[in-house]
Amino acid sequence: MNMPPETGVRAAAAALVLIFALIPTLGLQEYWIYILTIGFFYAVLASSWSLLVGYVGRISFAHAAMAGLGAYTSAMASTRLGLPLYASIPLAALVVGCVGLFLGRICLKLHGAYLGLTTIAFSEIFRIAVTAEHGFTRGSLGLQAPGFFATNGRAQYYYLFFIFLLCVLGTMWLLLRSRIGLYFAAIREDEDAAASLGVHVVRWKVMAFAISSMIAGLAGAFYAHFVQLVAPSMMSLQEMGLILSMAVIGGFQNIFFAAIGGVFLEVLLELMREIGGWRMTIFGLAVMVVLRYAPNGLVGELIRISYRHVRGWVT
């Protein structure tokens, strides 16, 4: 049978979605259901980071901080202001989107190392401020947040995060297939050429930052009401490094590859728990190797090799 490669990829993606949808019914330990739920959270972060880096060509190390900001905003809005979660979570997304808009605007003229360093500075300022502000955020003790459900059923949270991930990926996919996606790609390829053809480069660079941040904030808000305790450590540079590793190892030039990287590395992180801090060292090395030898990430490389073999069989 001569099946086009795209059909094969779509079939594999559908199979993956089906497998993840069935996992809680397969008798897997609750602990692993919990780990996969966290994996979905990281998948949202890694894919929204790849939206900015892979599709628009703008680097940011403030993604973990944006997730933290979303988590704190929703936790505080629900505990201090008494807002229901269906109001506090959109509020968190809106606040983080606005902060992303502001950060995107001040970073507009910055590129490469300067842009990266500015986002690191923002991230650290925010983390330190949250840690220091005991009265408001309870500092490193962490802030409690109400849960989504009355009972802490793992499967309920699993499906909530799974559907959330699918919705985020679907929305980003539609965005990237629209004319806005075309503007993003044009800006990534050449800003001057894009501008000379009528693309409002400033607007779309800032919007990309805001959209990517808003998704991170939304993920952070969901996370807060899942783990029910928000701490400044979720905004650390180590967390940012983890998100970066997930996106790069999965493949940061494709939101779906990055998402798979998120789930895969979270599971791997747990499997390698016994080696403790060495896990991050290994991930760091893996990032370097992948960037050098498989710039499309492991998922991209896997698909490329599969194509080659399928073509070999057909011919």
Add this chain to the structure above:
Amino acid sequence: MSQIAVACVEKRFGGLVALKDVSFTVQAGEMVGLIGPNGSGKTTLLNVLSGFYQPELGEVHYDGRTVNGLEPHQLALAGLTRTFQVTKIFRRLSVLDNLLVPGLTEWTSSRKTAVAEANRILQELGLDHLAGEMASNLSGGQSKLLEFGRVMMLSPKVILLDEPFGGVHPTLKTLMHEVVRGWNAQDITIVLISHDMGSIFDLCKRVLVLHNGALIADGPAEEVRRSPRVVEAYLGTKSVRAV
């Protein structure tokens, strides 16, 4: 009414004066050549006209209004567009998508119409068989044609061409000449920078000459070709004396 009017424009980069007191006008539907030795300020002038650089002094008028301070995308949407000396195609996009970027910059434009227009232009340029190909796979000449196709998508009133014939095969160059003549026949104003004097004198009736940032000649092509100042600027004083 002149389509482009440049009045006493000065552009500096630190201590370097790249353009000094440059003034000229270009009428609607005119095709003007812009020549000068390397470093004379030709591309800087094009960058000023297309909004990439803002002049320190002087004014640029387009279609009767001052456009100082306008961004390149605003000028492009107003019908003033350009190509680049070093081809700037979107390498990781398909040939068709390269054309759809300018085709979809207006929010009112429909994708269906843009795709139809892009396919028509690709056919006109002989690139229709490459529509789905990644732009990175195109040859140098095909990339130049793709740049031509992209500016056509904007239905421009003015096209600024920066060295469009550099390194292009003679057969392809002939095709590009035809395309440029076709634009001009549709009353599109063209400012053409080229080191290829054959192309300049073949296509343009009027030529502007820049030297060290100053406009040293502006007139009919034949007159400019014989101007001692222009010959001196290109060959140097000693060479001219020897000739």
